[in-house]
Amino acid sequence: xxxxxxxxxxxxxxxxxxxxxxxxxxxxxxxxxxxxxxxxxxxxxxxxxxxxxxxxxxxxxxxxxxxxxxxxxxxxxxxxxxxxxxxxxxxxxxxxxxxxxxxxxxxxxxxxx
Amino acid sequence: xxxxxxxxxxxxxxxxxxxxxxxxxxxxxxxxxxxxxxxxxxxxxxxxxxxxxxxxxxxxxxxxxxxxxxxxxxxxxxxxxxxxxxxxxxxxxxxxxxxxxxxxxxxxxxxxx
Numbered sequence: 001x002x003x004x005x006x007x008x009x010x011x012x013x014x015x016x017x018x019x020x021x022x023x024x025x026x027x028x029x030x031x032x033x034x035x036x037x038x039x040x041x042x043x044x045x046x047x048x049x050x051x052x053x054x055x056x057x058x059x060x061x062x063x064x065x066x067x068x069x070x071x072x073x074x075x076x077x078x079x080x081x082x083x084x085x086x087x088x089x090x091x092x093x094x095x096x097x098x099x100x101x102x103x104x105x106x107x108x109x110x111x112x113x
Numbered sequence: 114x115x116x117x118x119x120x121x122x123x124x125x126x127x128x129x130x131x132x133x134x135x136x137x138x139x140x141x142x143x144x145x146x147x148x149x150x151x152x153x154x155x156x157x158x159x160x161x162x163x164x165x166x167x168x169x170x171x172x173x174x175x176x177x178x179x180x181x182x183x184x185x186x187x188x189x190x191x192x193x194x195x196x197x198x199x200x201x202x203x204x205x206x207x208x209x210x211x212x213x214x215x216x217x218x219x220x221x222x223x224x225x226x
Binding site: 002004033035040041042043044045048056058090092101102103104105106107 | 154155156157158159162198200213214215216217218219
């Protein structure tokens with residue numbers, strides 16, 4: 001157990017819909033990173049939030065957006081869902097901007113039909 | 114893109130040491146090598162990281178060559194629960210941007226009874 005929780009665990013949506021995924025970070029951690037993991041691939045970095053500000057972004061379109069709240073929990077929002085968005089979405093929390101150790105949640109499995 | 118190269122898969126007998134190789138020939142002087150593993154259907158788990166000295170913790174040892182172009186993760190007494198995909202990662206810290214972990218496809222370690 002890493003102390004990082006994600007909800008929901010599974011989700012089914014249809015093309016064009018919007019989805020919000022949630023992440024509660026480990027106590028004392030002020031940085032949250034989001035990753036997308038397609039089947040058979042390693043996790044791909046989406047973006048990172050540090051103290052409520054986006055602090056870096058991977059190669060994902062603007063329809064992927066996020067928020068971090070004052071308690072450092074975070075949301076990942078995806079608009080206009082596409083079939084290729086089907087994946088495991090992982091969040092990871094860490095302390096500070098230096099990624100000495102990231103603690104990952106169990107992920108949310110998103111299926112887009 | 115990932116800056117590391119790993120074998121696709123490896124088998125190991127239970128109770129024996131598992132030596133997991135990784136090549137990172139383009140690593141820069143200030144970039145760390147990280148190891149994570151992902152057990153089926155779970156989020157990645159941090160194992161160890163290092164810069165140039167060998168490192169050991171309760172989970173594993175990390176041996177980095179003197180030229181830093183390759184490293185080996187050693188699980189001293191592999192158990193069935195060590196069966197997982199192991200990721201060797203070079204921490205990317207672009208100027209002016211956030212740090213992020215760039216995962217490759219990893220290496221599947223299977224520990225056999």
